[in-house]
Amino acid sequence: MPAQSRLTAKYWTKRWRKMRNAIARKLFDTRRGRRILIESMGPRVVSMTVDAGDHLMTFSPSDYIGRKVFRKGHFERDHVDRLLNILRQRSILKDDSYLLEIGGNIGTQTVYFALAGAYRHIVTIEPDPRNFPLLQQNLRQNRLDHMVTAVNCAAGDISGEIDFFMNANNHGKSSAIRQSPSDTKISVPVRSVTEILNDFSIDPADIGLVWMDIEGYEPVACRSMGPLLSRRVPLYMEFTPSFYGSEQTRAFIAMLAGFYDRCLVFFETGAKEMAVNDLPGDIDQYDVLFLP
Secondary structure, eight states: OOHHHHHHHHHHHHHHHHHHHHHHHHHHTSHHHHHHHHHTOOTTOOOEEEEOSSSEEEEOTTSHHHHHHHHHSSSSHHHHHHHHHHHHHTTOOOTTSEEEEEOOTTSHHHHHHHHHTOSSEEEEEOOOTTHHHHHHHHHHHTTOTTSEEEEOSEEOSSSEEEEEEEOSSOGGGOBSSOOOTTOEEEEEEEEOHHHHHHHTTOOGGGEEEEEEOOTTOHHHHHHTOHHHHHTTOOEEEEEOHHHHOHHHHHHHHHHHHTTOSEEEEEETTEEEEEEGGGOOSSSSOEEEEEOO
């Protein structure tokens, strides 16, 4: 090929590459484009970090929560904002208190709470060995590790070790309760909530909120936090009758009704206040705030 032809071919190849890249950047800057990109990511990419505006978030691109963060820029941050607004409106947000988060995952909600500055300090508990390093990294890179204590264990009613089942595609679905035959079983340390607080010399009276999402293990964790429940500390959790079964759901509601009178239930159509004894047991899953 003559030299001039080679130069012309090189020129148009370069121009085409620039046009292609510009089109790709425009596409991947849309939610649909980000979805295509993250879902086509190969296994060689083990973690990614995105700039979410007021913070950075590092995640596994193979994980459901990570993919949500990449596509939307957050994972259910509106739930945190909604809850804080309700606590303020009801004058039950104590800004000099501690937040106890049971089920910290990779630190999405942990970071949102910390950035809001609503609590003096946060204790977050996370057992999954895939999530915990990401949780620590997300605290460090956002310079929040000074106001958050991360504990690598499960919360239960015993101390020792328990079986833990890791979901391959949604690390947030991993639990001490097997949910799928394909889950990988490992052993993780488990400690009672009361013991964890004692280790850090935290008085249960200083806890201003318990935020809990541990995929069906909530009844067990609640049995280990008697001092908190007896003080009627605001308790927000993902309530999942489909995990508990009808008998355990009734028993769990009766247990909670022994401490709390009223609660605020978050349905898809909106929030509704009701007596704890009236919590529905025939809905698969919903969020609920137990009121002091």
